[in-house]
Amino acid sequence: MAHVWSAEIEEIARRRDMAAELGGPEKVRRQHDNGRSTVRERIGDLLDDDSFEEIGVLAGFAHEGADGSRKVVPANFVYGLGELDGRRVVVGGDDFTIRGGAADAAIMAKQVDSERAACALRLPLIRLIEGTGGGGSVKMVEQAGYTYVPANPGWDVIVDNLSQVPVVSACMGPVAGLGAARAVMSHFNVLIEDVAQLFVAGPPVVKHATGEQLTKNELGGAQVHRRSGAVDRIAPDEKAALQSVRDFLSYLPSSVHELPPVAEPVAAATDSEALASVVPRNARQPYRLRTVLDAVFDAGSNFEYACYGGSVYTGLARLDGHPVGVVATDSYKGATMTPNGADALTRLVDLCETFHLPLVSLTDQAGMMIGLQAERGASIRRGARAVVAAYQARIPMAEVIVRRVFGVGGAGQVNRHRFSRQWAWPSGAWGSLPAEGGVEAAYRHELESAEDPESFIRDVNDRIQSAVSPFRTAEHYGVHDLIDPRETRGLLTRWVRDAYRILPELTGPPSFGTRP
Template sequence: MTTLRTALDASSPPYQDNRAAMLARVDDLADEQAKALAGGGEKYVERHHRRGKLLARERIELLIDQDSAFLELSTLAGWGTDFPVGANLVTGIGVIEGTECMIVANDPTSRGGASNPSSLKKSARAAQIAAENHLPTVNLVESGGADLPTQKEIFIPGGGGFRNLTRASAGRRPTISLVFGNSTAGGAYIPGMSDYTVMVRGGAKVFLAGPPLVKMATGEESDDETLGGAEMHARTSGLADYLAEDEHDAIRLGRSIVRRLGHRKQGLTPPSTYADPLYDAEELLGLVPTDPKAPFDPREVIGRIVDGSDFDEFKPLYGSSLVTGWAQLHGNPIGILANAQGVLFSEEAQKAAQFIQLANQIDTPLLFLHNTTGYMVGAEYEQRGIIKHGAQMINAVSNSTVPHLSVVIGSSYGAGNYGMSGRAYDPRFMFSWVNARSAVMGAAQLAGVISIVSRASAEKKGVPFDEAADEQMRELVEAQIDAESTAYAISGMLYDDGVIDPRDTRTVLGICLSVINNLPIRGAEGYGVFRL
């Protein structure tokens, strides 16, 4: 039998403690995400509405198919920086006229929708996802352009956004711009380089230079409509392909354009019916111990996200701190690698390398569930070849060509993050649970290493070691690393695609697997040299 059995006791005190702690984190996540959803704040939202304009997420809601899901990405971009949470931009995947599309919407209530360094990273990540998964892109444009105080950080790399638009068109991934307001200076090239452009009469303003700059540069007196109004572009310049009467009309036109694209999926069509997991996703809240060092069985997670809780485990008796096996998720076949006891030994690394090769042999996507402290260290393990075996796993991950999905459900430290297809290894999508932590190592371990090195240095120099200063240093370093390794901090730097409630894991992964199937899945036909 391959149906997973659960050993979870939802009535036990440890479970209840874990659940309470996770719920507190979920509530806190809602508070942090609310900062992005609030845009520029009540004052600017009200002013925007008074002008008869829709908010970015209101536009998206009208654009996508009724009652369909919108998978918002990088919601916490910019968290922990001086820039607004959300980076003045909304990105995500939605279904328009039955077609999955990447949607990128400026939030004009937050600093006029200006682009800052976090906005740049967020839009670049959206473009990467669209390219890798062959998605049309719909831009909902209303932005004042670049955040001028940070121009030195965005001017040069910002040109990549226009390059991405032209490459998308060349790759037969249509791009559509619905222009609701300002699209100025470099931003004018967004509608200029899109395949289809819709402009709202009396609202859209698209020009390389506004009236004040034109006056300064040439002495010419002009106005917004003459320079770059929607009607001028529809009648005179030809930049506007469609002239919308208002925002609702622009959205209607956008949906009509997508409907006529004839976009078809080229990958697997999963069965329309499949079994739900046998176990309640609500129970995911109580699985993770409050102590991050305490292990938990990832099979309990797997049993609550895969179809029918059916999991065909591979090598169950070998390398037991890494669980590997086959399952289906929303009807899609998938291979799963999940950390069990945190540490990766030689056996786990070799097992993973073989399993990844097998998945590539049968063109099956891989799901990595992270909860690892990294590869085992120590004289015994070095002598047994942990470096070679870890390199085999990383080789397999690096050269695997089937799509990877990564979810950090606990910790993801050191080279274990690499071996489990962390951000540097370009998984198609990567998410973090609210309790997740990622860093080069745990905060206490990192502070301890610095302390040991400092102590050895003092002994070598023959000077007394300052114990009080060392204790203070350790406290400061631990606090710093703790703050830098949280799910919010990682997501704020765009090192994942979003922080999620554990209960949403199956739904999020189901959407991602559907998106992946816009292209055929092809496994690797060769690998680099494995050091044996």
């Protein structure tokens, strides 16, 4: 049956079919041969079945065929609305099969509108980034006949989104230039090992500018970004990368105007009995942080946040179904706060402050990293920045002192100048400096005149060990309570219910704009 608008309706279907072809069969085959899916395949794998509502599907670059027909090459950015585990999100991705994701094959308004949509609808934003996404090639200058003073497209809303909605980026292939900047302008950035790279400029530009001859992986692959701080998670493949996106967003509200989603409570994976023996008496021996996490938080809920933190563990977890941020120490990687570890802590605190997640500190902090390497890395400034983040945050905090609290780093891991619930395990040790190794410096003159220096040192150490007993501190109310470590989960569970009761007062944008 013919309808009034049959011809136009058929043309809409034809153009949608053209858009579905992306860069054509040969370019799609090349994408698959390089071990990468197409943007449409990724969106289909990420979102709930049949939930994607594409926006701007007909946008593209038209040209007349020899037969007079009009063919449209689609713009190389695909975006729209969809559902992720039943929650509405905005997702946008670069199409590498058309001009390698470059801006000269894009209609920039689509990319900017994906940002605006997330902000306007108060929905999480997911960026699947592949290519440059920036100013295109120098061919554009010749074609246009002029150049321009750069202004990053849509950067005003990109900046605002960091303080409004969860923003997640996934580097799905080579990512450079403005694409790299978009990747790091997010709360969580994941990169796929051996498949994706992240760099300001690619190997040809770098070779011309610096003389360095590097492959893409050597310049911006996983081995570079495991410790760079530009990437939060390295995923082994696309499936794992997309799963990490789902997992990360499951802890966060859809916007700063809502509270984190509370799930059904789940028992801990490890019996609390393990906590009574997890920390060795020998302070030089490390312990298994995973044992602590699995005995304190809901089973299956521990999500490591920043991969580059070294000894500073940052993560998300659930307590009785309630999302929380977690900072702790992986003693197998050290005990001090490295410059990178300080950056990881800053990002976690800012994330929790922005999206109203209470913070749990499983404190074991020997202070800021010292030595020449630390000074070259601005250890004190970056560590102080982490302390400032903890002090500026308004979210409820709870602290369980597992082992050490020393120096500026230990003193500032949480804000101890306001009321935060605090418990200490009997393995706790604290002070301005560790007592071990300090006797020779503090008693230098006495040692020089002692008849038996070794006996003198033993006597002093015995007196110091008595004075640094955590029970002495508890007697003076220097810690709120000493507890049996096996009580930790139960106490934190009661605390998190109190914390969530006051969270509604904190909804809305953070007190200052969130930075990447």
